[in-house]
Amino acid sequence: MEGWQLQCCGELFAVGDEVAWKLKEPDLAWLERALDPGTAILAPLGHAGRWPEETDELRFDGYLVDLIRSHDGPFGRDQRLHL
Secondary structure, three states: OEHHHHHHOOOOOOOOOOEEEEEOOOOHHHHHHHOOOOOOOOOOEOOOOOOOOOOOEEEEOOOOOOOEEEEEEOOEEEEEEOO
């Protein structure tokens, strides 16, 4: 998850809260350029309120691990959420 998504979309959450995000098919060509080799991507997260209700969601509760890390990629500094 990118840092701006935490800032503009949805409510803040803490350890133990239930969290859900809409998912979509990843743009693999862009991801190959943007991420380190070997990084696993299941699905990118969508903008809040912009996807149909029937869109699949990633939903979990419990502990968050390695919440935000810095990543220097070909498109500059990025903040990603690691669960």
